[in-house]
Amino acid sequence: MLKGIAAALETVAARSGLTPSMLRERGVPTHGLDGRGMREEQLGAYTAVLSVREPGTAVLSFLGPGGRVLKSPPRTVRDEHGERLTPLRAALKGLRAELAAERTRLEEHLAAGTVWSAEDWERYCVDHPVTGAVARALLWEVAADGEPWSAGLVERTGGGWALAGAGGTATPVGPRSRLRLWHPVRAAGEDVSEWRDELTGRELRQPFKQVFREVYPITPAEVATGSYSNRFAGHVLRYGQARALMTERGWRGNHLGYFGEGYSSEMVRELPRPGGLPAAEGAHWRARFFVELVDEGARGDGVARLCSTDQVRFERRAAAGRGAWERAALPDVPRLVLSEALRDVDLFTAVASIGADPQWRDRGEERAFDGYWESWSFGELTESARIRRETLARLLPRTRIADRVELTDRFLRVRGELRAYRIHLGSGNVLMEPEDAYLCIVADRGATGGPDKVFLPFEEDGGLLSVILSKAFLLAADTGITDRTITDQIRRGL
Numbered sequence: 001m002l003k004g005i006a007a008a009l010e011t012v013a014a015r016s017g018l019t020p021s022m023l024r025e026r027g028v029p030t031h032g033l034d035g036r037g038m039r040e041e042q043l044g045a046y047t048a049v050l051s052v053r054e055p056g057t058a059v060l061s062f063l064g065p066g067g068r069v070l071k072s073p074p075r076t077v078r079d080e081h082g083e084r085l086t087p088l089r090a091a092l093k094g095l096r097a098e099l100a101a102e103r104t105r106l107e108e109h110l111a112a113g114t115v116w117s118a119e120d121w122e123r124y125c126v127d128h129p130v131t132g133a134v135a136r137a138l139l140w141e142v143a144a145d146g147e148p149w150s151a152g153l154v155e156r157t158g159g160g161w162a163l164a165g166a167g168g169t170a171t172p173v174g175p176r177s178r179l180r181l182w183h184p185v186r187a188a189g190e191d192v193s194e195w196r197d198e199l200t201g202r203e204l205r206q207p208f209k210q211v212f213r214e215v216y217p218i219t220p221a222e223v224a225t226g227s228y229s230n231r232f233a234g235h236v237l238r239y240g241q242a243r244a245l246m247t248e249r250g251w252r253g254n255h256l257g258y259f260g261e262g263y264s265s266e267m268v269r270e271l272p273r274p275g276g277l278p279a280a281e282g283a284h285w286r287a288r289f290f291v292e293l294v295d296e297g298a299r300g301d302g303v304a305r306l307c308s309t310d311q312v313r314f315e316r317r318a319a320a321g322r323g324a325w326e327r328a329a330l331p332d333v334p335r336l337v338l339s340e341a342l343r344d345v346d347l348f349t350a351v352a353s354i355g356a357d358p359q360w361r362d363r364g365e366e367r368a369f370d371g372y373w374e375s376w377s378f379g380e381l382t383e384s385a386r387i388r389r390e391t392l393a394r395l396l397p398r399t400r401i402a403d404r405v406e407l408t409d410r411f412l413r414v415r416g417e418l419r420a421y422r423i424h425l426g427s428g429n430v431l432m433e434p435e436d437a438y439l440c441i442v443a444d445r446g447a448t449g450g451p452d453k454v455f456l457p458f459e460e461d462g463g464l465l466s467v468i469l470s471k472a473f474l475l476a477a478d479t480g481i482t483d484r485t486i487t488d489q490i491r492r493g494l
Helices: 002-016 020-025 074-110 118-126 129-136 189-202 220-225 239-248 335-352 372-378 383-398 464-476 484-491
Strands: 036-043 046-053 057-063 139-143 150-157 160-164 170-172 178-181 237-238 264-271 284-293 306-317 405-407 411-415 420-424 428-431 437-439
Touching: 002 020, 020 118, 036 074, 046 074, 057 074, 074 178, 074 335, 118 129, 118 160, 129 264, 139 160, 139 383, 150 170, 150 189, 160 464, 189 383, 237 239, 237 335, 239 284, 239 306, 264 335, 284 335, 284 464, 306 335, 335 383, 372 405, 383 405, 383 464, 420 464, 437 484
Parallel strands: none
Antiparallel strands: 036 046, 046 057, 139 150, 139 178, 150 160, 160 170, 237 306, 264 284, 284 306, 405 411, 411 420, 420 428, 428 437
16 A cells, blocks of 8 residues: 555656655645644633744643743643643644654655755745744755855745855845755765854754764775675664664565564665656665574564674666666765665664663673674764764763763763763763773663753754763762662772
8 A cells, every 4th residue: 555655656746747755745734823833722811822843843832811831731721621622632743743754754855955946945844834843943055046055044034035154144045046955965074064063052953963964975895895885784783673763764674583584684765866856857766775683593473583784785777767676886876875875774773783782781691792792882983973972072061061071082981979981972881990891871761961951953863862961961970879770880899
């Protein structure tokens, strides 16, 4: 059924000269919100306000007499208008789901390099009461015919819209302008750094990782192998978690397990066409990521617990989307396609690797792959970990533990009262000085950045930056830790 829907979208979009994503944006509902991104409903002496705020958060609040704003309905509203609260809460839930879909769709456009006319950009992106809250929190590029692209943040002017550059200049969006989402793969290094400083300094949070997005240029090893990348081969992943992430990011393939042909699988993602071209133009590209079952012996339920990673390959087919897929040499893969596919695979590895499991050492007889766990947990940083290090370099001086932390090549070093600690920037695992003893801390996934609620410039994939910050705040005040499972480890040997 899903394949049938996708094929129908392709057909209708091609007939309209659009991509499927651009076609979908024409049907995004407003959920009853006005041009301000708000919907108001009078409930006696109170006004229920359903609203969308940048960078894409849905909120239901209650405005009372005297302008007082409440986050939950007062008792009088619950008692006298309870039956009207149910549809409002349902609308809030629907709006949150819509915003999540819009974040995903705009990230698709980022990966594709989609170009909008000024009219479509205003109507379907920045002026839309739902999409606009997400779109206005992103960095855009604008150009008129024959002119170079100019990057900036969206700002409203007296007669329309403009893009404000990091240096204080502003480029108006005119009727003949074309617009696209800024991507670091097309930007010079100094421009990327300037925009990262700008977002951090102004504490502007983006709905997904754009300005701080990882970039994966082709390596000499990949040029040598020609048709495949081994950059993320040889990792051991927790299969259930990896599979969920792959599905969320649009990768499809057979399940692994102790049955039939379940010992290996190809996870496939068809990638947005470069430039956001409609189906009749530009080659179609897809990536294939090979994974294999890690055999732990017969299991009664037949389900795989672990998998190992192998090659990533790329294929293309003709512009009209017909015919067989043909294997492509990596140097021929567009930079945006290559970078976005490898970024996904890096995410799967970073989040689902057994090296990111702080309790792996406590599995007794069920534990295996200690050599891999050690090398991944404290080894060289991947591109996503390097971006994490760069982000921390900007954020830590703004925190109250700034004088207790320092960044090294692979670790965040934290000086507590009892010990010093090194948190690996790739796995989040912790070593205690001076003997480099491993400290197992199982992070509370509900925590967000420690006691200071540190500003983060983007919504995270996997949340490891928040976990590292939480551990840093905890260990900087190690004399205040009350959890015996942690204190016993810290005080052992002191």
